[in-house]
Amino acid sequence: MRLGVIADDFTGGTDIASFLVKGGMQTIQTNGIPVSEERYEADAIVVSLKSRSCITDQAIEDSLTALTWLKQQGCTHFYFKYCSTFDSTAQGNIGPVTDALLEELDQSFTLLCPSLPVNGRTVHYGNLFVKGIPLNESGMQDHPVTPMIDANLLRLMDNQAEGRTGLIDYQTVDKGVDAVKDAILGLKKEGYRYAVIDAFYESHLATIAAASDKLVLMTGGSGLGFHLAQLYTGQRENIESAAQLNPVKGAVVLSGSCSKATNEQVKVYRDLAPSLEIDIDRCMQDQSYPACVSEWVMTQQDLPLAPLVSATVSPEALLNIQQKYGAKQASDQIESFFSKLTHILKELGVNTFIVAGGETSGVVTQQLDVAGLRISHEITAGVPWVVPTEGCFNITLKSGNFGNANFFADAQEFLNV
Known part of the structure; x- marks a missing residue:
């Protein structure tokens, strides 16, 4: 079959x-x-x-x-x-x-x-x-x-x-x-x-x-x-060893999910690595904002853990954003922000992306122009590192509710820095 x-x-x-x-x-x-x-x-x-x-x-x-x-x-x-x-x-x-x-x-x-x-x-x-x-x-x-x-x-x-x-x-x-x-x-x-x-x-x-x-x-x-x-x-053994990850040239964590699990993961990671919470007003109104954030990301590349750019907020804060801008308009603008940010970071040489949230993962992979993926090391159940069939990226795409509280740091233990 x-x-x-x-x-x-x-x-x-x-x-x-x-x-x-x-x-x-x-x-x-x-x-x-x-x-x-x-x-x-x-x-x-x-x-x-x-x-x-x-x-x-x-x-x-x-x-x-x-x-x-x-x-x-x-x-x-x-x-x-x-x-x-x-x-x-x-x-x-x-x-x-x-x-x-x-x-x-x-x-x-x-x-x-x-x-x-x-x-x-x-x-x-x-x-x-x-x-x-x-x-x-x-x-x-x-x-x-x-x-x-x-x-x-x-x-x-x-x-x-x-x-x-x-x-x-x-x-x-x-x-x-x-x-x-x-x-x-x-x-x-x-x-x-x-x-x-x-x-x-x-x-x-x-x-x-x-x-x-x-x-x-x-x-x-x-x-x-x-x-x-x-x-x-027929219950044969795993016949495909994990695909080899590429050497890291630059890394970033992008979190667009507002799930309960991701909120906890972002909270834990902020104590371990540099983090930047998206300014929703600038995201909605300032076309230059993705370029400004990309500059910040690039200044954090010599640290042990990748910098975090996060749109993850509590349910109460999310409700306030939706009431102010409209649920669809806010979601669309945040996706657009991550899409533009990914494009700029790719052009600047970043090749390792840790992504939380299904919608965010969609725009990131589209910007990276990834046609096919091979499965690499599993970080946690259902969340592996993947590498393109063509290209030198390392990508992990995490559903909002998956992973333990230390997921973002755990993911980086597999990387060849």
């Missing part, structure tokens, strides 16, 4: 790619949909889109284009990768994209499996928990783009998708592969188009992977990736 993955953002792409490599699959990750007809030699190909929070019609179009390209690459099975916290608005884009992929593949059913137990994302009776806390109480209710105000995945999916969503509970999963397969057949006969499946142990994910071998399309978080890789490769 050759697996094609459609990831709805860049951090999600590197997340699942790292699990596939760990599970034994040679994996290539692309930055967007490649325009060349070159055939990639790999067991799995991950196409990273920027479709999580864009207009739904655009998310569908991009996902279907990615699917067509993956088919041309010889992929026979497909995985729609979204965040383990099911990030989406009331309108989508998870439901509409899943519907479009099912229709294009002429399939009538798929599973929803966002569980990532190693990072505390679990599903119990169809409700999503983050380290034991219901999703809508975990801090995700304050997400600036996709606030999650309901933990029940069945309701979330039914509200944004065309079909009906069933449940396969953990008691069924505990009974083993045949029980899950019987449950899938039963739900299909009853007219369900999707099923949320409970999982809070790695053994649950292994069972789900084995039970889904006949499904052409699967959807979920990265946790299932390792077990699908083990299934498809």
Whole structure:
């Protein structure tokens, strides 16, 4: 089998790619949909889109284009990768994209499996928990783009998708592969188009992977990736050693996420390294501001740890910014700032980027003009260093809620300074 993955953002792409490599699959990750007809030699190909929070019609179009390209690459099975916290608005884009992929593949059913137990994302009776806390109480209710105000995945999916969503509970999963397969057949006969499946142990994910071998399309978080890789490769050993990182010529930490985890990481790192908090007023009004910040970054390059440029703020401060400028306008301007800053730093010779936040990761990788990525050393579960298939950059793209409090410093222990 050759697996094609459609990831709805860049951090999600590197997340699942790292699990596939760990599970034994040679994996290539692309930055967007490649325009060349070159055939990639790999067991799995991950196409990273920027479709999580864009207009739904655009998310569908991009996902279907990615699917067509993956088919041309010889992929026979497909995985729609979204965040383990099911990030989406009331309108989508998870439901509409899943519907479009099912229709294009002429399939009538798929599973929803966002569980990532190693990072505390679990599903119990169809409700999503983050380290034991219901999703809508975990801090995700304050997400600036996709606030999650309901933990029940069945309701979330039914509200944004065309079909009906069933449940396969953990008691069924505990009974083993045949029980899950019987449950899938039963739900299909009853007219369900999707099923949320409970999982809070790695053994649950292994069972789900084995039970889904006949499904052409699967959807979920990265946790299932390792077990699908083990299934498809016959549980062979990891056959791809970590890609070699490039010598560091200049480094920077860019944090655009306002998640609870990233707030803690920024707080810890400020005590270890030089840091600069973005001036939102200047970001919104001063076109020269990225150049000014780049000058500051370059003056900090001789220190043990890379300088931090941060737009990470508390939920209260974020609310004030959104009320003053508008949520979309503020988000767009901050993305534009990071995009321009990345471009300037690249021109100045910086080649190592530690990035927090899915939207920020998207604009950074676009500015670096990275076409394909190989997986290097894993910093923490789901967050590896990556290097371009062409070029001399070192990049790590961290989803906002991933990593321990010392993540930014831990990441730099792998670098060849």
